Amino acid sequence: MDKPIIFFAKGDSPEMIAAFEQAQDTFKYFWRELSWEYRRIVPGLDLACVKVAFSQQVEDKAEPAVEHMWINEIDYDGETISGILLNDPNELTNVEKGEAVAVPLEQVSDWLFASQGKTYGGFTIQAMRSGMDKVARKEHDAAWGLDFGDYNDISIVYQQKEKPENLVEHPMSRNMGNSLADFLKQHPGELNATDEAGYSMLHRETIAGNLTSVEILLSHGADRNIRTHSGKTAFDFARQLNWQHIIPVLE
Structure with a gap:
């Protein structure tokens, strides 16, 4: 199967585009974890959300406006990812916070789940953290209330190093x-x-x-x-x- 076209905004850095690619390539692991979370009697995840690139053609502009926003309450049928938009758009008027949306994998720009304070995925977040100094990273993580760890060492499954069979x-x-x-x-x-x-x-x-x-x-x-x-x-x-x-x- 041909590799999907990455849906991105003009001006995105090579590092951010690489993060989009990683998110799309590994999304199946996000869904694998979330599909089991839905079966647990006692929840194991602190959060689970997906970042999606939404676009809208703007009058008098050649390039469409693109905003990357988070959705939760995720479902996935192998073809379409659906959820509820968590953000208020800054510029777009064709979607709004709280709206149910459905998109193909090509519009995913990141995914993130956390368990016991540890994060998995978050490729665009780690790309941004890589450009921060230690103080800024500490403030960033405190604002999220999560431990994002080493931006050069992103985990996608639980106990990835200790139990590689989990991959x-x-x-x-x-x-x-x-x-x-x-x-x-x-x-x-x-x-x-x-x-x-x-x-x-x-x-x-x-x-x-x-x-x-x-x-x-x-x-x-x-x-x-x-x-x-x-x-x-x-x-x-x-x-x-x-x-x-x-x-x-x-x-």
Whole structure:
């Protein structure tokens, strides 16, 4: 699949454009974490939000006006990211704070989640912090109430260094396998049930990169040929999101 075109504003620095690219390339890890957060009884995240580039053509200007603003209450179907706009635009009039929005991955310019005060992602934030002195960085972090750590060492998953296997699969996917198997035994009709957009459990677990869940669903007879209303199989999403550990299982 061709690399998506980065949606950016004229005048953005090379460092910031590189941050946009990193955010888009790793967004699947943000969604993987958030999809498990939605299943937790006790929340594990302090916050989870996505920065999106919004644009509007301005009269008498060749280039559209672009503002990068944060959204939360995120959902993701493998194609579209939706959420609620947290910011009041400075210039744009086609969106407003509190509005429900839906955008493609190409408009994502950053993502951030935090757990126990530690941050993950935040590529544009770290690009900005890299240009601050120590005092300014301390004030910046205090304003957020978060520990952004070393701007040269950005984590994208929990215990990334201590447990590199977490980059391959979320630990909750590995640990919840037996619970999923028990659920399927008790509710066999859920195995190939689809939602209003045509997504099955296999689609959703594939999008979230959950290898153990995918393997259990297949072992119980999940239909890998079910297509969403947009025509995508679970394998299509595995390839699209480049989940290398799941692609061979669905081929």
